[in-house]
Amino acid sequence: MKWRKEILENIFKYLPGFIYPERCPICGNVLRAGTEDSTCNGCKEKAEIVKSPFCMKCGKPLADNVEFCTDCMKKETSFICGRAVFVYNKYMKKSIQEFKYHGRVEYAKFYARKMFEVYGDWIKSISPDALIPVPVHINRRLKRGYNQSGIIADILGKLTGIQVIHDLLVRNKDTVPQKELSDSERRDNLHNAFDIVRESWELYQDVKCVIIIDDIYTTGSTIEECSYTLGYVHIENIYFLCTCIGKGY
Numbered sequence: 076m077k078w079r080k081e082i083l084e085n086i087f088k089y090l091p092g093f094i095y096p097e098r099c100p101i102c103g104n105v106l107r108a109g110t111e112d113s114t115c116n117g118c119k120e121k122a123e124i125v126k127s128p129f130c131m132k133c134g135k136p137l138a139d140n141v142e143f144c145t146d147c148m149k150k151e152t153s154f155i156c157g158r159a160v161f162v163y164n165k166y167m168k169k170s171i172q173e174f175k176y177h178g179r180v181e182y183a184k185f186y187a188r189k190m191f192e193v194y195g196d197w198i199k200s201i202s203p204d205a206l207i208p209v210p211v212h213i214n215r216r217l218k219r220g221y222n223q224s225g226i227i228a229d230i231l232g233k234l235t236g237i238q239v240i241h242d243l244l245v246r247n248k249d250t251v252p253q254k255e256l257s258d259s260e261r262r263d264n265l266h267n268a269f270d271i272v273r274e275s276w277e278l279y280q281d282v283k284c285v286i287i288i289d290d291i292y293t294t295g296s297t298i299e300e301c302s303y304t305l306g307y308v309h310i311e312n313i314y315f316l317c318t319c320i321g322k323g324y
């Protein structure tokens with residue numbers, strides 16, 4: 076029962092983030108009442124939304140009006156395509172770090188709201204059976220107290236009315252953080268990192284089309300591994316939506 080106690084302790088550790096005055100997800104200053112789920116006025120431009128031209132496959136902002144980024148031109152993927160809302164600039168990097176490692180769980184509300192504002196119509200056009208957050212390994216969840224993508228997905232699920240599935244895909248390998256690795260190391264690191272929860276499969280046999288939810292898209296190896304694994308249970312129409320993405324130039 077040790078892990079239950081740890082989960083409870085973590086919940087209480089991060090609960091204040093949901094109760095105390097809301098902060099600007101970019102600079103961390105307390106927001107004026109009534110401006111929740113947003114940035115402060117000074118930070119509006121810093122949370123830079125991805126604008127076209129962007130890669131039609133991965134959604135990465137591009138310098139020229141071409142269809143695909145160089146990465147996507149070379150790669151075959153198990154997913155159809157995906158989008159991301161914010162450019163992963165230094166401000167968003169800081170924001171995501173605070174969100175992931177320093178208990179600013181409430182920033183998820185801002186991320187999910189923007190994902191809905193910008194890509195609500197896109198989600199509707201896909202009309203997925205479910206949203207599936209990229210899972211974290213149980214060890215990391217116990218340490219952090221939450222799965223950051225799961226929180227974003229839950230809020231997005233409420234906004235869109237689409238079910239969120241947390242118990243189909245698991246991360247069975249406690250991988251090294253991807254940011255510490257090169258491109259090819261990332262792929263090895265993630266190889267067979269995910270698996271299907273066999274007991275859940277029957278529950279979700281009608282699920283054929285999903286959108287995978289994650290906080291950051293870098294090389295796409297995480298989304299690819301998840302998509303590939305979901306293919307085992309015949310989920311074939313797979314898209315993704317991420318909070319942030321790097322530039323393709």
Ligand SMILES: [Zn+2]
Pocket residue numbers: 099100101102103104114115116117118
């Ligand atoms: Zn601010």
Ligand SMILES: [Zn+2]
Pocket residue numbers: 130131132133134135143144145146147
């Ligand atoms: Zn691309």
